[in-house]
Amino acid sequence: MSTQYSVAGSVAIIRLDNPPVNGLGLSTRQGILRDLTRALDAPEVESIVLTGNGKFFSAGADISEFGTSKSSTEPSLRTVIEALEDSTKPVVAALEGTCFGGGLELALGAHYRVAAKSAKVGLPEVKLGLVPGAGGTQRLPRVLKVRTAADMITGGSPRTAGALAAEPGQRLFDRVVDSDTVIAAMQFADETVPSGKRPRIRDLEVAGSEDLGALRAQLTKRSRGFAAPLVALDLVEKARSVSFAEGLDAEHTAFLQLVGGDQSAALRHAFFAERTARKIPGLAADTAARPVQKVAVVGAGTMGGGIAMNFLNAGIPVTVLETAQEPLDRGLATIRRNYQAQVDKGKLTPEAMETRMGLLRPTVDYADLADCDLAIEAVFEDMDVKRAVFTNLDQVLKPGAILASNTSTLDVDTIAEFTSRPADVVGMHFFSPANVMTLLEIVRADKTADEVLATASDVGQRIGKVTVVSGVCDGFIGNRMLARYRRAANVLLEAGASPEQIDSAIEGFGYAMGPFRVGDLAGGDIGWAIRKRRYAENPDMPRDEISDRLCEMGRFGQKAGAGWYDYEPGRRNAIPSPVVAEVLEAYHREKGTRRQEFSPEEIVQRLVFALVDEGARILDEGIALRASDIDVVYLAGYGFPRHRGGPMFYADTVGLATVEDALRTFDAGIEPAPLLTRLAKEGKTFN
Numbered sequence: 001m002s003t004q005y006s007v008a009g010s011v012a013i014i015r016l017d018n019p020p021v022n023g024l025g026l027s028t029r030q031g032i033l034r035d036l037t038r039a040l041d042a043p044e045v046e047s048i049v050l051t052g053n054g055k056f057f058s059a060g061a062d063i064s065e066f067g068t069s070k071s072s073t074e075p076s077l078r079t080v081i082e083a084l085e086d087s088t089k090p091v092v093a094a095l096e097g098t099c100f101g102g103g104l105e106l107a108l109g110a111h112y113r114v115a116a117k118s119a120k121v122g123l124p125e126v127k128l129g130l131v132p133g134a135g136g137t138q139r140l141p142r143v144l145k146v147r148t149a150a151d152m153i154t155g156g157s158p159r160t161a162g163a164l165a166a167e168p169g170q171r172l173f174d175r176v177v178d179s180d181t182v183i184a185a186m187q188f189a190d191e192t193v194p195s196g197k198r199p200r201i202r203d204l205e206v207a208g209s210e211d212l213g214a215l216r217a218q219l220t221k222r223s224r225g226f227a228a229p230l231v232a233l234d235l236v237e238k239a240r241s242v243s244f245a246e247g248l249d250a251e252h253t254a255f256l257q258l259v260g261g262d263q264s265a266a267l268r269h270a271f272f273a274e275r276t277a278r279k280i281p282g283l284a285a286d287t288a289a290r291p292v293q294k295v296a297v298v299g300a301g302t303m304g305g306g307i308a309m310n311f312l313n314a315g316i317p318v319t320v321l322e323t324a325q326e327p328l329d330r331g332l333a334t335i336r337r338n339y340q341a342q343v344d345k346g347k348l349t350p351e352a353m354e355t356r357m358g359l360l361r362p363t364v365d366y367a368d369l370a371d372c373d374l375a376i377e378a379v380f381e382d383m384d385v386k387r388a389v390f391t392n393l394d395q396v397l398k399p400g401a402i403l404a405s406n407t408s409t410l411d412v413d414t415i416a417e418f419t420s421r422p423a424d425v426v427g428m429h430f431f432s433p434a435n436v437m438t439l440l441e442i443v444r445a446d447k448t449a450d451e452v453l454a455t456a457s458d459v460g461q462r463i464g465k466v467t468v469v470s471g472v473c474d475g476f477i478g479n480r481m482l483a484r485y486r487r488a489a490n491v492l493l494e495a496g497a498s499p500e501q502i503d504s505a506i507e508g509f510g511y512a513m514g515p516f517r518v519g520d521l522a523g524g525d526i527g528w529a530i531r532k533r534r535y536a537e538n539p540d541m542p543r544d545e546i547s548d549r550l551c552e553m554g555r556f557g558q559k560a561g562a563g564w565y566d567y568e569p570g571r572r573n574a575i576p577s578p579v580v581a582e583v584l585e586a587y588h589r590e591k592g593t594r595r596q597e598f599s600p601e602e603i604v605q606r607l608v609f610a611l612v613d614e615g616a617r618i619l620d621e622g623i624a625l626r627a628s629d630i631d632v633v634y635l636a637g638y639g640f641p642r643h644r645g646g647p648m649f650y651a652d653t654v655g656l657a658t659v660e661d662a663l664r665t666f667d668a669g670i671e672p673a674p675l676l677t678r679l680a681k682e683g684k685t686f687n
């Protein structure tokens with residue numbers, strides 16, 4: 001059983017002990033009931049303390065049990081919670097570390113709660129496409145302001161016990177301490193708990209009548225088809241209008257409906273996929289990451305500055321190198337300005353900002369990098385420039401240091417050959433803005449050593465990134481698939497669809513922005529320059545005629561006040577453009593083609609299945625280690641709707657045979673990826 005029982009004086013202590021996070025799986029639920037019975041039967045025991053292991057009270061229900069018989073095998077979590085409530089001896093929950101989901105619901109079943117001020121409590125079920133399913137929607141509004149409870153349940157973000165205890169009228173915590181929480185709970189049980197009094201949250205009324213209309217409007221606007229937050233809000237509002245028992249039943253019904261649905265399956269897939277992506281199969285068992293205590297960043301531009309901030313935020317000293325003092329000063333000023341903006345918004349204290357800036361060492365001299373354990377190059381995407389940088393790094397860095405390139409388009413194998421130590425070279429592809437985007441592609445070159453790969457992955461996680469290993473190919477995983485996605489959008493445009501039709505269809509699927517609104521945001525000038533260079537290098541290359549025409553008109557997007565859409569001065573809302581409409585009409589007149597009509601469903605299929613087809617090729621070539629890694633790349637780095645699980649998971653839910661058939665229909669000239677065809681034929685899935 002996954003609990004430990006002990007008695008100190010007249011207090012029984014039930015300690016959850018189910019590594020790694022005290023998930024409330026069946027064995028833990030059984031252990032709590034067994035120990036509770038033992039405490040109730042022990043004449044020397046007058047009160048009971050329920051606690052965790054210091055780092056975790058509990059991370060909630062065992063998510064891996066959902067979909068198995070264990071999750072609905074008694075004792076259910078509700079049964080355990082009701083047993084605590086009905087205990088004839090007072091139960092005090094001692095909350096330390098993380099207390100999430102079913103873990104908080106368990107604590108709400110205790111008669112009293114003593115928490116460490118730093119304890120983090122939350123109901124993150126919506127992030128899994130669920131609602132709290134063991135009374136959280138009905139108990140939390142009885143001990144906090146309804147709006148606070150609603151925000152926590154519909155948003156899923158945790159709060160500290162210290163912050164919640166400061167809320168006027170809160171009845172969630174009976175004590176919040178800075179000292180040892182279990183001892184404080186024992187003392188509370190011994191000295192403060194009135195004999196015989198065992199208050200139950202379920203007997204309280206929901207206090208206050210705050211209007212939740214504004215929250216509902218906000219959730220509705222942001223939902224983009226994602227159901228759980230609004231279902232959760234309905235349940236919180238129900239807590240005000242029906243009996244506790246009725247509310248509990250409504251919650252249980254809602255939970256069962258959501259846990260059996262596609263959106264929760266997708267989000268649970270995403271949760272585990274991100275954690276699986278950290279694991280690199282095939283590494284030698286004794287592979288250990290090298291220590292990284294000092295980092296160098298070469299290039300203080302937008303990417304270099306953002307990359308440096310990741311390490312400064314993690315308390316890791318950074319030496320930033322530029323070729324000359326002026327760009328170096330400019331880069332440092334940008335970093336300082338970014339931190340100041342966070343201070344101005346109250347997201348960072350001035351002291352923390354100065355601490356981070358104090359870890360930053362600027363230089364124009366490569367010799368100053370000699371003591372760094374990892375150097376990350378973030379300079380112009382030109383192989384000659386990379387050669388110069390890596391030649392210098394190879395000359396100055398100490399043996400064992402790791403040389404990483406942030407390149408998003410160039411061959412890391414080639415870059416490795418610029419050095420005398422190709423085994424120490426790896427790609428670390430950050431996404432802009434590098435201090436904000438969570439995805440980090442770790443690019444494994446042919447000669448990259450196992451421990452270098454492990455180190456890059458480990459460092460990525462230390463700075464809070466979602467890391468995915470990619471092999472070397474043009475665009476690695478994400479950008480290679482993006483090129484297919486954009487091509488599919490252009491094919492639709494050339495066949496007759498408008499930018500707004502395409503964008504609104506994919507945004508209805510759940511993307512925050514469609515490809516043309518993204519294009520206007522990013523700006524069309526850089527892409528145009530790359531296309532012109534490639535046209536010159538390869539005259540037979542098919543032209544992106546419509547895009548080229550808009551660029552020739554100076555319509556580079558928001559920065560130019562016009563692009564695929566028109567924009568009012570100083571505003572960013574995209575307005576369908578008569579000019580673009582005329583460009584499209586002229587294009588079809590010149591081609592002698594009739595504009596075709598496309599349903600939103602077909603538009604979505606064409607764009608998403610193009611991602612799937614390229615993902616299948618990437619998987620088949622071994623560029624990606626797992627289909628779920630591809631999903632992680634698209635969820636963490638490319639705005640794929642999280643409640644769809646990623647392109648490969650989505651294809652699994654649609655059915656690979658359906659995907660293959662559709663691809664053949666859209667373009668008879670393109671043979672779907674062999675892996676896709678093979679799996680479809682065998683009735684299998686990617687994940």
Ligand SMILES: CCCCCCCCCCCCC[C@H](O)CC(=O)SCCNC(=O)CCNC(=O)[C@H](O)C(C)(C)COP(=O)(O)OP(=O)(O)OC[C@H]1O[C@@H](n2cnc3c(N)ncnc32)[C@H](O)[C@@H]1OP(=O)(O)O
Nearest residue numbers: 023059060061062063064067071101102124132133134275
């Ligand atoms: C289909 C029919 C089903 C019918 C069911 C009927 C049953 C009805 C009863 C309903 C009861 C509902 C109870 C409740 O309302 C529901 C829940 O509690 S859902 C879970 C809510 N909790 C969460 O979402 C928290 C998820 N975890 C995290 O956010 C983080 O893990 C953390 C807790 C903040 C810790 O972060 P880190 O320290 O970074 O650690 P990791 O994230 O790397 O995790 C370490 C390790 O643990 C695994 N893990 C974490 N949380 C869970 C979990 N809740 N369940 C299972 N496993 C978990 C994680 O995957 C890692 O594993 P590893 O990669 O090391 O193998």
